[in-house]
Amino acid sequence: MGYPGKNRKSYETPKHPWQKERIAGEVDFIKTYGLRNKKEVWKAHIILKKYRQAAMRLLAETTKGEVSTHIKRETNDILTRLKKYGILSEEGSLDDVLALEVPSILERRLQTQAHKQGITRTKRQARQFVVHGHVAVNGCKITVPGYMLTKDEEMHISYYTSSPLNSEDHPERQEKVIQTVALETTNTTQEE
Known part of the structure; x- marks a missing residue:
């Protein structure tokens, strides 16, 4: 285990450095939301990616068969957190988490x-x-x-x-x- 006080990167750089469409989209976000650099776009992307991965994992667990209390509680925690921040509507579900985009995160800053x-x-x-x-x-x-x-x-x-x-x-x-x-x-x- 690592040292808990150690700062770690809160973003991931793109896998391919020169993709015209991605770069244009990032520049668009920077202009639209007044961001300082692309690192802030990447941070929002990682936040969204973590929620999506958790939602996909939970949806896969629920389709397998019986749903444990742990899965229900984790699903409820994710949905409650996203609703608390206004990222997800009040009647949102795990399927709606998969449909979220980066602007929904940037809007809450x-x-x-x-x-x-x-x-x-x-x-x-x-x-x-x-x-x-x-x-x-x-x-x-x-x-x-x-x-x-x-x-x-x-x-x-x-x-x-x-x-x-x-x-x-x-x-x-x-x-x-x-x-x-x-x-x-x-x-x-x-x-x-």
């Missing part, structure tokens, strides 16, 4: 949800705000853009209390930006 909640203008800015400690979940500062949000935490994303962005008058506040753009458009329409 704090960076993506902070942008969707309207805290930031862009996903890159969301990443910057999270890393710089301006974003809090349930009042706790979180500085990891890849933090997986549960469905309960999703509605409790806000600016950190001691952050300068917490002030309503801060120029980078999304509401302030919207008001400024609205004023500029009304001024230009009045001038015409």
Whole structure:
């Protein structure tokens, strides 16, 4: 057994380095979700791969015949975890786990949800705000853009209390930006 405190790679690199379609897909994910590099895409892929492998193994066990309590409990644990994070719908089953794609994992990141909640203008800015400690979940500062949000935490994303962005008058506040753009458009329409 290895040392439990040892950090291990949480991703696997692609088996073939030059596949045009795969590379284009990874670049698409990076642009769409404001990721830093392909390593973050590979991490999401491995998370999904682990859930899929577990689901395939459990489905194979259930088709063999009688289902033990261990299999039922493990199936329930996986489904509960995926539902808790909002990756799977409430009526989802193991078959639905096999149909999951990488975007369903990337959608649950704090960076993506902070942008969707309207805290930031862009996903890159969301990443910057999270890393710089301006974003809090349930009042706790979180500085990891890849933090997986549960469905309960999703509605409790806000600016950190001691952050300068917490002030309503801060120029980078999304509401302030919207008001400024609205004023500029009304001024230009009045001038015409």
